Amino acid sequence: MKLLITGGAGFIGSALVRLAVARGHAVVNLDALTYAACEENVAPAADSPLYTFERADIRDRAALDRIFAERAPEAVLHLAAESHVDRSIDGPGDFVETNITGTYNLLEAARAYWEGRGRPEGFRFHHVSTDEVFGSLPADRTIKFTEDTPYDPRSPYSASKAASDHLVRAWHKTYGLPVLLTNCSNNYGPYHFPEKLIPVVILNARAGRALPIYGTGENVRDWLYVEDHADALLTVLEKGRVGRSYNIGGENERSNLELVRTLCAILDELCPKESGFYAQQIAFVADRPGHDARYAIDPTRIREELGWRPSVTVEEGLRRTVAWYLANEAWWRPLQSRAGVGQRLGTGAAAE
Ligand SMILES: NC(=O)c1ccc[n+]([C@@H]2O[C@H](COP(=O)([O-])OP(=O)(O)OC[C@H]3O[C@@H](n4cnc5c(N)ncnc54)[C@H](O)[C@@H]3O)[C@@H](O)[C@H]2O)c1
Secondary structure, three states: OEEEEEOOOOHHHHHHHHHHHHOOOEEEEEEOOOOOOOHHHHHHHHOOOOEEEEEOOOOOHHHHHHHHHHHOOOEEEEOOOOOOHHHHHHOHHHHHHHHHHHHHHHHHHHHHHHHHOOOOOOOEEEEEEEHHHHOOOOOOOOOOEOOOOOOOOOOHHHHHHHHHHHHHHHHHHHHOOOEEEEEEOEEEOOOOOOOOHHHHHHHHHHHOOOEEEEOOOOOEEEEEEHHHHHHHHHHHHHHOOOOOEEEEOOOOEEEHHHHHHHHHHHHHHHOOOOOOOHHHHEEEEOOOOOOOOEOOEOOHHHHHHHOOOOOOOHHHHHHHHHHHHHHOHHHHHHHOOOOOOOOOOOOOOOOO
16 A cells, blocks of 8 residues: 655654555655654665655645645555644644644645545545543543543643544545544654653663653553554554544553653663662652643454554563663764753743
8 A cells, every 4th residue: 555654754653654664565754854853763664665755844735735646645644743742832833733734734635636536435544643632531540531532632732633633524524535533642662752751761861860750740641652553553544444533552551650660670670770770860840731640541442343452561662662772872862952852841931
């Protein structure tokens, strides 16, 4: 299948590009190469004749029309987005423009292309979204997000993603565009940009710096290894029912404090400090404004309808991730000097 993947130089998009090429799909990677992108993320696939790259911005409709016409994809997997909640608090405008207007542009470009080709039945527009659109769950671990949970986004990031989800559904209902949606929990793994919690903890630990935990560290997230997410996306693309959404999660709930302690224990084992333990570097810092208490996915639909389940346990995935960062300084070191990385963002102090 010929896939147009947007955001393929980012964290999840690049995992999808690597997996799709490895499985024999032709891939056009469309990415604007923002601060969050890294072309090296796709290096394992870049030499394949199945891979092509288009530097383009999803806010640029003319560029999208050209790429659809020249590349003639059979499906779109839309991952390009501004993705960092803390940055959305300081600068929500970029999130509205890329996540909402950009998705609108992509939908319109896809619709024009699809209609121009006689509305081929097999075409798919797969929109990749987040569980954060559902808001925040209570502590009771029997309660989880299903596909029928009402939307209740609470950060500029999740509100912009929720808006884009609504646009995608509307383009299906109104114009018949054959869409698929997925809402996934927190991802982790190799090539995770070093402003997100897990890489920050690993890299600060090794550098002897504080391991910052927002608030009391009780916020709970449901963690999924990024390569399992990529596998789930291809499963939904191939087998998902048009117009339907699928929640994707790892059924691995951890509080931030538990997660950081686990990472410290892995680091203690893989690269022990000369004296003491990494957990001694944990430091509690001011909480994020509006910090959602808990996210957890009920993955019954994707498991029962499509037979998908994660392949990597969180213990194994975290171990692989720590080992990857320890072995790949040449990847993460230059990214640490990009704008905003290593600074405390999203306290509301720099709001627009
Ligand atoms: N990271 C997670 O835990 C998670 C969980 C669920 C869903 N998601 C969703 O998955 C998608 C990918 O997330 P990620 O963590 O890989 O993000 P990321 O920030 O690592 O990558 C985003 C990519 O999109 C590109 N991009 C940004 N603005 C663009 C624009 N205007 N035009 C073209 N390209 C642009 C960037 O250059 C970057 O390569 C996002 O839509 C996000 O909402 C992420």
